[in-house]
Amino acid sequence: MAQNLDALRLALQHSPDNAPLLMLLADGCLEDGLVDEAEQSFQRVLSHDPAHAEARLGLARVAFLQGKPSQAAVRAEQILSDTPACAAAYLLLARIHITENDLTRARAMYDKGVALNRSLADPGIEKDLHGIKPASDDDSGRKRAAITSSGSHIESANGDKSDEDDSHPRGGTAFDLGLADFEKPKLNFAGVGGMEALKEEIRMKIIYPLQHAELFKAYDKKIGGGVLLYGPPGVGKTLISKATAGEIKANFIALGLHQILDMWIGNSEKNMHEVFELARQNAPSILFFDEVDALAADRRDLRQSAGRNLINAFLSEMDGAESDNDGVLIIGATNAPWHIDPAFRRPGRFDRTIFVPPPDEGGRAAIIEVMARKKPIGELDPHALAKKTDGFSGADIKAVFDLATEEVLNHAMKTGKVIPLTTKDLIKAASRHKPTTKAWFESAKNYAMYSNQSGFYDDVLKHLGLLKR
Ligand SMILES: Nc1ncnc2c1ncn2[C@@H]1O[C@H](COP(=O)(O)OP(=O)(O)OP(=O)(O)O)[C@@H](O)[C@H]1O
Numbered sequence: 001m002a003q004n005l006d007a008l009r010l011a012l013q014h015s016p017d018n019a020p021l022l023m024l025l026a027d028g029c030l031e032d033g034l035v036d037e038a039e040q041s042f043q044r045v046l047s048h049d050p051a052h053a054e055a056r057l058g059l060a061r062v063a064f065l066q067g068k069p070s071q072a073a074v075r076a077e078q079i080l081s082d083t084p085a086c087a088a089a090y091l092l093l094a095r096i097h098i099t100e101n102d103l104t105r106a107r108a109m110y111d112k113g114v115a116l117n118r119s120l121a122d123p124g125i126e127k128d129l130h131g132i133k134p135a136s137d138d139d140s141g142r143k144r145a146a147i148t149s150s151g152s153h154i155e156s157a158n159g160d161k162s163d164e165d166d167s168h169p170r171g172g173t174a175f176d177l178g179l180a181d182f183e184k185p186k187l188n189f190a191g192v193g194g195m196e197a198l199k200e201e202i203r204m205k206i207i208y209p210l211q212h213a214e215l216f217k218a219y220d221k222k223i224g225g226g227v228l229l230y231g232p233p234g235v236g237k238t239l240i241s242k243a244t245a246g247e248i249k250a251n252f253i254a255l256g257l258h259q260i261l262d263m264w265i266g267n268s269e270k271n272m273h274e275v276f277e278l279a280r281q282n283a284p285s286i287l288f289f290d291e292v293d294a295l296a297a298d299r300r301d302l303r304q305s306a307g308r309n310l311i312n313a314f315l316s317e318m319d320g321a322e323s324d325n326d327g328v329l330i331i332g333a334t335n336a337p338w339h340i341d342p343a344f345r346r347p348g349r350f351d352r353t354i355f356v357p358p359p360d361e362g363g364r365a366a367i368i369e370v371m372a373r374k375k376p377i378g379e380l381d382p383h384a385l386a387k388k389t390d391g392f393s394g395a396d397i398k399a400v401f402d403l404a405t406e407e408v409l410n411h412a413m414k415t416g417k418v419i420p421l422t423t424k425d426l427i428k429a430a431s432r433h434k435p436t437t438k439a440w441f442e443s444a445k446n447y448a449m450y451s452n453q454s455g456f457y458d459d460v461l462k463h464l465g466l467l468k469r
């Protein structure tokens with residue numbers, strides 16, 4: 001952006017009162033956090049055209065960013081009294097109310113803004129407001145109508161679904177779908193330790209195709225479709241999927257086992273459609289199905305029954321039969337790839353497969369460093385610990401840190417002082433923890449040796465040294 005800003009500044013030297021250029025510069029400055037310069041640019045626009053709605057809104061946003069919420073709110077309200085359909089002003093008010101912890105009003109403002117302009121729907125705000133009902137909603141708890149992503153209304157009976165499960169709140173817009181996650185992740189590859197080969201593979205198979213969509217179109221090659229990540233438990237499949245979204249600044253919409261099972265029980269192909277619609281409307285997005293074997297398992301008995309509708313709905317959404325999946329990448333993760341029905345691996349579906357191995361020694365050292373950032377550490381020799389943790393997954397290493405922390409905390413509580421963790425504590429904890437990936441490889445080896453159709457498990461065999469690289 002900095003380069004673009006320089007070009008704009010230069011252009012403005014020649015045409016200092018050009019309002020569109022000034023607006024571009026101001027918006028660019030806001031994006032880059034150059035709040036003061038943005039303010040000056042908005043003011044220059046207003047000095048020529050005091051009614052310029054976007055510039056007025058710009059000043060309101062500037063005030064908000066400068067930590068003056070009341071001034072920002074007054075400005076936004078003035079805009080709305082002149083231009084009642086200014087959706088962005090409602091969204092700003094929603095943000096202001098959120099920082100003031102007035103979530104009911106925030107919800108009201110947000111809903112008004114999004115009703116005026118659906119493209120302004122903001123996953124971040126939605127997350128803050130999930131579970132908050134609009135003030136006008138006087139439902140008595142029996143039935144709740146919620147506006148879903150596509151603007152249609154879905155009704156969910158409240159009585160048959162316990163609301164006690166706070167981890168999956170159901171109130172409000174997207175969260176009526178009970179998503180496990182919906183956000184633009186801050187996590188990117190830098191926050192994931194090691195996994196260099198995997199990151200490169202993801203760049204080649206996922207990121208570059210998305211970034212060079214025109215090239216692929218020129219060769220009439222379809223992008224999109226799905227990628228299946230498989231590997232032992234705890235090796236970071238979920239983590240790397242989220243980081244991939246963060247890496248390309250895409251929205252991350254995740255369904256976990258709970259949501260998938262809920263759909264099975266409710267036989268809800270309509271919800272499946274809503275989830276895909278949400279991803280399409282928020283493109284570029286990554287739609288992540290964790291433990292996808294819950295959905296894609298080769299269970300012919302179920303496929304004959306009512307559950308068949310759900311599977312068919314999923315497959316036809318994936319094929320994009322009725323809608324365009326441009327800019328939507330579907331990632332499925334599983335540690336039981338052998339249960340995945342081959343129908344799910346046809347072209348255009350999960351047609352790319354990536355094996356996520358446990359970290360090698362260098363990878364473990366990198367993960368150890370990432371994890372150590374959050375703890376009080378005395379001296380740390382990541383390589384020494386990495387040497388002692390062969391076969392450990394990322395989750396195993398996390399368990400080692402937890403064990404060691406507990407131990408040190410016990411001492412700390414006695415003395416009342418923070419005692420830093422040391423390499424020795426961690427190595428001791430590692431000796432008490434059994435790595436969890438070995439059992440997985442025992443099963444995987446059987447499938448890889450005896451049902452390795454079209455080389456599906458070649459990477460597993462290579463990892464085990466049973467196939468030459
Ligand atoms: N490369 C890594 N860098 C940092 N932390 C990691 C890494 N790999 C795993 N972890 C840690 O291990 C935890 C488990 O990882 P994650 O849930 O992504 O594994 P998974 O492969 O999806 O496991 P499962 O198959 O059980 O779903 C993460 O929350 C994280 O704390």
Ligand SMILES: [Mg+2]
Nearest residue numbers: 237238290333
């Ligand atoms: Mg996972």
